[in-house]
Amino acid sequence: MNLLKINSISKKFGVLQALNEVNISIKKNTFHGLIGPNGSGKSTLLKTIAGAHYADSGEIIFKNSNITNNSPELRSQKGLNLKFQITAILPQLTVYDNLLLALQTNHSIWELISSKSKYLYYEKIIEVLENFKLIKKVDTLAGELSHGLQQWLEIAMVVVKKPELLLLDEPTAGMSPQERQVTGELLVPLKSYCSLIIVEHDLDFIKDICDYITVLDQGKVLETGSIEKIRTSKKVQEVYTTRV
Amino acid sequence: MDIFIKIGFDILAFSCIMILIVSGLAIIASLMGIFNLGHGEFVLLGAYSVYFFRELGLPEWTGMLIAPFFVGTVGLIIEVIFIRRMYVAPVVAMLATFAIGLIIRETVRGLIGGKYYYVDAPIQGLFEIGEYSFSIWRLAIIILTIIIMLLCYLFLKKTLFGLKIRGAMENPSLARSSGISTSRLYTLTFGFGAALAGLAGALMVPVYSLSADLGLAFMVQAFLSLMLGGIGTFEGPLLGSAFIGAMVPGFQWIRELPFIVNYISPIFSEVLVFVVALIIVKIRPNGIFIKKSF
Amino acid sequence: MRKFFTNIDIINNKNFKVIPLIEILFLMFLIVIPLLVNDFLTIIFTRMLILSIFALSFDLCWGYAGILTFGQSLFFGIAGYVTALFANKLGFVQLWGVFLIGISIGFLSSFLVAWFLLLGKKTPQLIFIALGTLTTAYAAERLVSGWYWVGGGNGLSIFEFLKFGNYELEPGVSFYYLATFFLIVVYLLCKYLVKSQFGLVLAGIRQNENRLSYLGYKVQIYKAIVFCFSGSLAGLAGALYAHHEGFIGPGNMGIVASTYAVLYGLFGGVGTLIGPVLGVFFIEGIKFKLSDIDALKSYWPILLGIILLLVVVYKPSGLLGFIINDKERFGKFGVINIKSLKKFKNKITFKRLS
Numbered sequence: 001m002n003l004l005k006i007n008s009i010s011k012k013f014g015v016l017q018a019l020n021e022v023n024i025s026i027k028k029n030t031f032h033g034l035i036g037p038n039g040s041g042k043s044t045l046l047k048t049i050a051g052a053h054y055a056d057s058g059e060i061i062f063k064n065s066n067i068t069n070n071s072p073e074l075r076s077q078k079g080l081n082l083k084f085q086i087t088a089i090l091p092q093l094t095v096y097d098n099l100l101l102a103l104q105t106n107h108s109i110w111e112l113i114s115s116k117s118k119y120l121y122y123e124k125i126i127e128v129l130e131n132f133k134l135i136k137k138v139d140t141l142a143g144e145l146s147h148g149l150q151q152w153l154e155i156a157m158v159v160v161k162k163p164e165l166l167l168l169d170e171p172t173a174g175m176s177p178q179e180r181q182v183t184g185e186l187l188v189p190l191k192s193y194c195s196l197i198i199v200e201h202d203l204d205f206i207k208d209i210c211d212y213i214t215v216l217d218q219g220k221v222l223e224t225g226s227i228e229k230i231r232t233s234k235k236v237q238e239v240y241t242t243r244v
Numbered sequence: 245m246d247i248f249i250k251i252g253f254d255i256l257a258f259s260c261i262m263i264l265i266v267s268g269l270a271i272i273a274s275l276m277g278i279f280n281l282g283h284g285e286f287v288l289l290g291a292y293s294v295y296f297f298r299e300l301g302l303p304e305w306t307g308m309l310i311a312p313f314f315v316g317t318v319g320l321i322i323e324v325i326f327i328r329r330m331y332v333a334p335v336v337a338m339l340a341t342f343a344i345g346l347i348i349r350e351t352v353r354g355l356i357g358g359k360y361y362y363v364d365a366p367i368q369g370l371f372e373i374g375e376y377s378f379s380i381w382r383l384a385i386i387i388l389t390i391i392i393m394l395l396c397y398l399f400l401k402k403t404l405f406g407l408k409i410r411g412a413m414e415n416p417s418l419a420r421s422s423g424i425s426t427s428r429l430y431t432l433t434f435g436f437g438a439a440l441a442g443l444a445g446a447l448m449v450p451v452y453s454l455s456a457d458l459g460l461a462f463m464v465q466a467f468l469s470l471m472l473g474g475i476g477t478f479e480g481p482l483l484g485s486a487f488i489g490a491m492v493p494g495f496q497w498i499r500e501l502p503f504i505v506n507y508i509s510p511i512f513s514e515v516l517v518f519v520v521a522l523i524i525v526k527i528r529p530n531g532i533f534i535k536k537s538f
Numbered sequence: 539m540r541k542f543f544t545n546i547d548i549i550n551n552k553n554f555k556v557i558p559l560i561e562i563l564f565l566m567f568l569i570v571i572p573l574l575v576n577d578f579l580t581i582i583f584t585r586m587l588i589l590s591i592f593a594l595s596f597d598l599c600w601g602y603a604g605i606l607t608f609g610q611s612l613f614f615g616i617a618g619y620v621t622a623l624f625a626n627k628l629g630f631v632q633l634w635g636v637f638l639i640g641i642s643i644g645f646l647s648s649f650l651v652a653w654f655l656l657l658g659k660k661t662p663q664l665i666f667i668a669l670g671t672l673t674t675a676y677a678a679e680r681l682v683s684g685w686y687w688v689g690g691g692n693g694l695s696i697f698e699f700l701k702f703g704n705y706e707l708e709p710g711v712s713f714y715y716l717a718t719f720f721l722i723v724v725y726l727l728c729k730y731l732v733k734s735q736f737g738l739v740l741a742g743i744r745q746n747e748n749r750l751s752y753l754g755y756k757v758q759i760y761k762a763i764v765f766c767f768s769g770s771l772a773g774l775a776g777a778l779y780a781h782h783e784g785f786i787g788p789g790n791m792g793i794v795a796s797t798y799a800v801l802y803g804l805f806g807g808v809g810t811l812i813g814p815v816l817g818v819f820f821i822e823g824i825k826f827k828l829s830d831i832d833a834l835k836s837y838w839p840i841l842l843g844i845i846l847l848l849v850v851v852y853k854p855s856g857l858l859g860f861i862i863n864d865k866e867r868f869g870k871f872g873v874i875n876i877k878s879l880k881k882f883k884n885k886i887t888f889k890r891l892s
Contacts, residue, residue: 076754105754112736347843511684
């Protein structure tokens with residue numbers, strides 16, 4: 001069964017056709033890589049799925065419900081989360097509070113005012129911090145973390161809610177090779193409950209963790225399928241050898 | 245029929261003043277991302293300098309000639325001392341311009357007191373069409389504004405400096421890396437915007453009398469024009485200010501219709517302009533003239 | 539494993555907190571003032587207390603929810619006018635009524651403004667809210683100054699004293715303690731709100747509004763709630779002010795009054811609650827001192843602008859920024875202590891650590 005189905009999405013910015021009749025479907029518990037040359041529409045597609053842009057035409061079906069016109073908040077509440085390309089942790093809150101904030105989204109305002117949820121997530125947060133190697137920094141202001149740790153914190157913030165679909169926009173940008181390796185290791189266990197769509201320039205990273213790859217070029221799907229299929233595809237080779 | 249010419253003429257004259265004010269505000273906002281909350285006070289300063297030179301015994305036009313340069317210089321100084329420190333934090337810069345506006349306003353109030361002053365136009369007299377008479381000075385304002393706007397347009401589109409400004413507007417970091425000193429550009433732009441506001445203030449002071457709160461009213465109207473027109477284009481703010489420029493004297497005319505005049509006070513029609521403009525902005529958050537946003 | 543836990547940098551146990559100390563000292567100061575000064579000064583201090591509620595309403599908006607409002611005076615003024623009208627036209631001056639009028643008028647008017655400026659399909663830009671509130675305050679000031687039923691440019695005077703049952707609350711010691719009571723209640727309410735998990739969401743909104751909506755928070759609703767709450771507080775302050783001064787005028791409604799709210803907040807230090815209250819006492823104190831000196835009196839508004847400019851440019855964290863560090867100002871919302879971590883230790887499988 002498909003978790004997410006995108007039916008002929010198009011998006012235009014002025015005269016630029018950023019997305020042109022894109023069709024993708026994502027199965028449950030699979031990791032999906034999204035690659036393509038610069039300006040091929042990867043980030044636009046991700047943002048359209050997350051709700052940062054609204055598509056001009058086409059529809060997005062998530063868990064059998066049409067979310068094409070839903071706001072980002074609503075999509076998030078349904079279990080679809082986005083990690084930004086630029087790290088967007090909350091720098092003036094402690095690491096613990098960052099996660100606390102990520103967890104309390106489904107509480108009513110009254111519950112928040114009466115702080116009922118304050119102690120509810122203690123164990124969950126410690127567990128996630130533990131998994132993401134942030135436990136030592138639990139009480140540090142998030143803005144004081146190193147860049148790599150900030151990236152992990154941000155991934156932790158979206159993972160902690162156990163979303164069913166996670167969108168990662170360049171999760172390893174600016175990381176050292178070792179950090180990339182660890183990031184990959186951190187992501188693999190998610191497969192038990194979650195599907196991933198990853199936009200990434202590092203093809204090795206994609207190859208290591210993804211099950212399927214979609215190649216975008218000039219707003220169109222060039223090729224989609226298993227890693228083996230992409231590796232041998234003539235069309236993909238053409239694009240990558242002539243233009244990159 | 246003549247009455248429509250009269251209304252149209254009033255609207256055009258007021259729109260021209262608004263255009264001068266708003267274009268300065270818009271160029272600062274779209275280039276630097278800073279909304280200058282002290283812009284109304286630049287207008288006030290322009291108006292005050294005309295009054296100041298008249299008090300010295302010089303003819304009005306000397307003040308009008310000097311006002312844009314004087315206010316422009318004030319703008320340059322403010323930019324270099326305060327605004328330059330705050331390019332990264334536009335909100336803080338906005339609060340700073342608010343404070344600067346407060347200082348200018350209260351200083352002028354200290355100098356002229358809480359009174360209203362009337363300044364004569366350098367060119368007096370009327371001309372007539374049909375049974376209605378028109379002030380020559382308002383006509384002069386219209387012509388001057390058109391000339392200045394044309395010059396600005398040519399400046400932006402044809403000169404190298406204009407190209408730099410447009411480039412920095414599109415992509416500041418790319419412009420910087422191509423060797424354009426954006427901070428110098430910002431300073432000059434801020435000064436230029438202030439100079440336009442000063443000129444507007446100087447030109448309009450014979451039409452609207454001088455008082456310390458003059459700037460506030462224009463500031464609020466200029467803001468609404470900018471919101472109506474949308475930021476980032478050359479034409480948007482012009483159309484927005486034309487729209488506000490039409491509403492202010494327009495409502496005044498409607499109020500003076502025989503059946504309504506007893507019920508609505510002049511202030512009410514002024515407030516109505518704000519209400520109508522805010523409702524339009526609420527309905528069309530990207531401005532009325534921009535068809536599609538992304 | 540033991541070493542592992544001692545490595546966690548738990549700062550809060552070591553850190554000494556300054557704000558509670560300031561609060562307690564200030565509270566003691568408030569309680570003893572009427573015993574030390576004469577009636578005239580008590581009245582001045584009462585005014586400061588009422589304005590402190592007004593300053594708190596600004597701090598909630600700008601310091602906590604990131605709403606830059608130049609329109610707090612609108613709610614202050616409307617509530618003041620309505621309670622003055624009740625007093626003048628109906629002769630109604632009961633305390634409970636004035637309290638309810640202040641809160642509800644403040645709430646209703648701020649709800650209207652919030653609905654208009656904050657809640658919409660498109661997320662409003664900061665500048666739209668700032669200038670939208672500025673415009674409404676300006677328009678309201680113009681409107682009342684030209685509306686003769688509410689006194690026009692002269693404003694409205696209240697000739698009767700505020701009543702609690704049959705007891706008349708004359709400006710002086712009794713009114714002072716009434717205002718102190720209101721300030722303390724309002725302060726505690728605000729404190730509770732910003733320290734709750736709701737406050738955590740506000741802290742998030744202040745730092746990265748966009749991020750919060752992707753986490754699933756309806757940011758504009760939160761902002762609107764804070765805006766309405768702070769509007770109610772401004773309304774309460776306005777109603778009390780009108781009765782204390784026996785007067786409310788267009789000047790209390792317009793941009794000048796809003797500017798004072800901004801100034802109190804920024805001068806004292808926004809986002810701390812106690813900062814703006816101290817800001818009121820400092821600014822009003824200086825103003826009171828200067829009003830004795832005729833030569834300086836007319837320059838006061840200019841000085842005000844200069845103070846505002848200097849604070850904005852050189853010390854954005856205000857007066858309290860000199861005393862407290864960032865960490866205390868931003869605050870913490872979750873509870874972490876070493877004991878519970880240790881208790882938890884057995885449940886975690888440390889598979890990734892070794």
